[in-house]
Amino acid sequence: MSIQDQLATDLKEAMRARDKARMGVIRMAQSELKQREIDEGALDDTATVGAIEKMVKKRRDAEAQYRDADRQDLADAEAAEAEVLQGYLPSQLGEAEIDAEIERVINETGAESMRDMGSVMAVLKPSLQGRADLGEVSTRVKARLAG
Numbered sequence: 001m002s003i004q005d006q007l008a009t010d011l012k013e014a015m016r017a018r019d020k021a022r023m024g025v026i027r028m029a030q031s032e033l034k035q036r037e038i039d040e041g042a043l044d045d046t047a048t049v050g051a052i053e054k055m056v057k058k059r060r061d062a063e064a065q066y067r068d069a070d071r072q073d074l075a076d077a078e079a080a081e082a083e084v085l086q087g088y089l090p091s092q093l094g095e096a097e098i099d100a101e102i103e104r105v106i107n108e109t110g111a112e113s114m115r116d117m118g119s120v121m122a123v124l125k126p127s128l129q130g131r132a133d134l135g136e137v138s139t140r141v142k143a144r145l146a147g
Contacts, residue, residue, distance in 0.1 A: 003048045003088050004033060025084040029055060049089060049130035056085045090130045098132050102141055114145050 001009075007030055014022040029052065036051055037043055043051070059082035066075035093101070105123045109116065120141050121134075128137055 002045060003052070004030070004043075006088065007033075021080060022084055025081050028081075029085060029088070046126065046129055052085055052088050053130055056082050056089070059085065093128070093131045098128070098137060098140065101128065102137070102144060106141075106144065111145060114142070117141060117145055120145070 007026055011023060011026045011030070014026060032055060033043060033048060033051055036047070040047070059078045063075045063078035063082065066072075066078060101124065102120075105111075105120050109119050109123060111117075111120045117138075121138060124137060124141070125134060128134065
């Protein structure tokens, strides 16, 4: 079942359960995905995962800003939305699994210096999309290639 099909199924369940908060988050996600389809054409699961990752990141950033502004009520709302969206992403990889994947790709591509960072990330991005924070992966690749 695709992520979009899962969203539709979960929306029906939330409507039956009268869970307004969950319904709102799912409808927002469906709306965002529909807009992306209009802008970019049909979305495959990889593009859908990327879009949901961006939605989660926005919620996490907003949560941090609200906490800094001492608005706990709004921070909690953003955190709850991020949790609902997180449920549609693949399970996250552990640090050891990420490091193993980085090592595999570096060995596979023959990367030796920072000049090879782009080629390493080009191979890593599709395999780790939605399963790891790509910013963190980039930092790890830089550290590995620099030292």
